[in-house]
Amino acid sequence: MRLTNPTNTTRSTQDSARPTAKRRRLACAAVVALALLILLAPGVAHAETMDIVLAASFTDVLNNIRNWLIGILGGIATVFLTLGGVRRSMAGGDPGEHEKAKDCFKAAGLGYGLAALAPLVVGALKTIVGL
Incomplete structure (x- = not known):
């Protein structure tokens, strides 16, 4: 009776699991062809005139700056709050991850x-x- 080691696989089994160089080249060529097809696809260009509206006063410019600041800072803070929540929920018992989550919450509060x-x-x- 002959005993075999189940972890010892033959070379042909390992080679069939790995993609060959020919398959990799074919996959790369397919990706490049798809990217070129998307980038070079003819599109319809519409020529429209656009009126550039300037702010009526400097107060309007400052109000627009304020609105942009609130939007950008609020958006970044929301990303940090979400990241902290995900870190906290995925941390398990790792104290290092809990500290990183706390840092994210502090950054969101700031x-x-x-x-x-x-x-x-x-x-x-x-x-x-x-x-």
């Missing part, structure tokens, strides 16, 4: 705080400029 202070910063700019 971002929300800065977003809340954006109107004050723009108000200070208005007083400096004299509006």
